Amino acid sequence: MLSIRHIVKQYAGHRALNDVSLEVESGKIFGLLGPNGAGKTSLIRIVNQITAPDSGEVYFNGERLNQSHINRIGYLPEERGLYKKMEIGEQMIYLARLKGLSRDEANKRLKYWFEKLGIEGWWKKKIEELSKGMQQKAQFVATVMHEPDLIILDEPFSGFDPVNAEVIKDEILELNRKGATILFSTHRMESVEELCDSIALINKSQKILDGKVKHIRNSYRNDTYLIEYTGQQLNFDGTQPFEIVGDTLSEDDSHIIRIKLNGSHNSNDVLQYLIPRTRINMLQEVIPSMNEIFIEKVNHIS
Structure with missing residues (x-):
């Protein structure tokens, strides 16, 4: 699904990524791990074409990453990006249209997701009226409603209480069962144990460990x-x-x-x-x- 090859990214005097290569298998859940400042978000922004690498290449389903792939990717950023003064329903419609959905199809899918997550009464609410966790639910809907092939989640459980974190975890697993490939960055190691097929650990701009979770754990016996x-x-x-x-x-x-x-x-x-x-x-x-x-x-x- 996703092939990241020898990526280098430099910001002024700081090298954020130093020759990082990863392979994310189609239909699997891949965990991107590392301490703060390791380079995880820089790599995610490159995959989302928000920034470009200084060198190296990214391939999406065998094709070099390009603008045509944007609508096949869903991205939940760690810094939430919804418009605080805009009504949630209209904001979701707007974001769905940017991903290529018609208004009728967007309404249909949003109704499904709002009912599924128990937020039917939020349509007229503004983002600033919601708690951090509830804002996160809305952003999650915006990430997945266009049914992307690749879903990228940067700290998806941030702001959630344990009950709603479990709800989102179950939705991630369900999306994966339906065929979506999931790439997510997290500090919650228990989530890695529960969800991930494979992981990569990045530290100080370099990949220092990668592989299937089961194989990695067994290698440390x-x-x-x-x-x-x-x-x-x-x-x-x-x-x-x-x-x-x-x-x-x-x-x-x-x-x-x-x-x-x-x-x-x-x-x-x-x-x-x-x-x-x-x-x-x-x-x-x-x-x-x-x-x-x-x-x-x-x-x-x-």
Whole structure:
């Protein structure tokens, strides 16, 4: 769907993007991650043709990105861009017409989305009369009502309470199930775990990590496990196939230990050692979360 090749973008004395290349697969959800100032928004603006790269190319469905692709892209910017003094209904019609819809088709689609998001009574309201979260709902409608092939969301959950964030998350997943490719930038690592097929991490203008979420997490596995057992607290003499890296006592007097395997040992070796000595309630591998990986990679580069 989207091929970003060797993009460089310079602003005065600051290089915002330094030889960044990404591949966003059609029909997937792709997370663009990075700390503030990393270059994410600069890249998104290039894809939306708001700015141009100093060098490098972007391809959309195999064609070099050009003005004809604008109507096939929906963009929700982090800085909200609706006219505060204009009535929401007429503003949505205006934006839909810019995307090539007739007034009748725009009315039809807006009615569908307003009912779907429970905002039927907003047609005559002005943007300035709404909370930040409600403004975000209106902007989300403006982003998707022309049924774009590629939907770009820059911090889409900003301003939402947990209930409405869940509503928007469900709508993103539904749009994806219907065939839309989603590219979104976020600081919410839990959203990455829940939504993304693949991610790229940008830091200090460079891509430092990319790939499928499952593969990335698996690559950071480090033979660490949580074990819960019941009975007397075990005393370890150094002959066990693991080392203890954390030990706690739960409220029901079950013992919870965090272990790291020694050498070439595996989880079966752990069970063979523990079963004759105690009752095992749980053995669970600890795989680093995307948040932990994000922090490790950013701190390592810093």
